[in-house]
Amino acid sequence: MVLETATHGRALLVTLNRPQQRNALSAELLAALHATLRAADADDAVDVVVVTGADPAFCGGVDTGELARTGVMPEYTSPLPVIGKPLIGAVNGAAVTGGLELAMMCDLLVASERARFADTHARLGFLPGWGQSARLPRAVGDRRAAEMLLTGRFVEAPEALAIGLVNAVVPHDELLDRALAMAAAISDCGQAAVRATVALMREGAGLPLAEALALERTAALRFQGEGLDTSRLPGG
Incomplete structure (x- = not known):
């Protein structure tokens, strides 16, 4: 093989x-x-x-x-x-x-x-x-x-x-x-966050800093809006 x-x-x-x-x-x-x-x-x-x-x-x-x-x-x-x-x-x-x-x-x-x-x-x-x-x-x-x-x-x-x-x-x-x-x-990490981070890094790699920061902010707000998994937080 x-x-x-x-x-x-x-x-x-x-x-x-x-x-x-x-x-x-x-x-x-x-x-x-x-x-x-x-x-x-x-x-x-x-x-x-x-x-x-x-x-x-x-x-x-x-x-x-x-x-x-x-x-x-x-x-x-x-x-x-x-x-x-x-x-x-x-x-x-x-x-x-x-x-x-x-x-x-x-x-x-x-x-x-x-x-x-x-x-x-x-x-x-x-x-x-x-x-x-x-x-x-x-x-x-x-x-x-x-x-x-x-x-x-x-x-x-x-x-x-x-x-x-x-x-x-x-x-x-x-x-x-x-x-x-x-x-x-x-x-061991939250897989939804891992995959979202992978996508964010790949998409932002070729962008100017200001555009990459805006991309991250948009993605973070969207991710939060889909419901945070608080079980991984200390005290969660």
């Missing part, structure tokens, strides 16, 4: 499983990812999705062998579908080009000490088409993003943490435990 899933409490662990191809995104794997995450989004038993790769790589990007044979770029407009639940990327190894774009779609990133990050679109003579030129500058700043996008150089795990590309770097054998602990902490 090109994709494996396992349930851990209220988290769904999704593992890209093409290790001999460095978990490259074939048409089959992309279809499986989209179907699996859409199903998780509709499953009331799932609060959080954790995405990782079968060692040694996280994801080597689009399957260039398949691309060379077919001459057809993947039909999907993103490596993952947009879902309403938090996504945690557990980056166990190299996340390259389309694999980095996949990682950048996650709300939180935990990296193994073995993780490496690079965007090689320009080296290969391509333009990114899954959001890299927009998401990467927002994550690490314009100049660092420009260096990664224009030179294709690899960023090792410690530097990725220093520049804000990932939330944490942990020993390799602790990666999944850390990501699943983060998922459990999210599950």
Whole structure:
């Protein structure tokens, strides 16, 4: 199977499983990812999705062998579908080009000490088409993003943490435990608020500050108007 899933409490662990191809995104794997995450989004038993790769790589990007044979770029407009639940990327190894774009779609990133990050679109003579030129500058700043996008150089795990590309770097054998602990902490929160916050952050990410503040105020008033769950409050 090109994709494996396992349930851990209220988290769904999704593992890209093409290790001999460095978990490259074939048409089959992309279809499986989209179907699996859409199903998780509709499953009331799932609060959080954790995405990782079968060692040694996280994801080597689009399957260039398949691309060379077919001459057809993947039909999907993103490596993952947009879902309403938090996504945690557990980056166990190299996340390259389309694999980095996949990682950048996650709300939180935990990296193994073995993780490496690079965007090689320009080296290969391509333009990114899954959001890299927009998401990467927002994550690490314009100049660092420009260096990664224009030179294709690899960023090792410690530097990725220093520049804000990932939330944490942990020993390799602790990666999944850390990501699943983060998922459990999210599950302990009020899920209506979690999903509303995810939507708010994503929608406000590209807005000027004044518009983002207005968006938050409108969302908060609407959320309050739908009835607050006071049971989680101290003394509630």
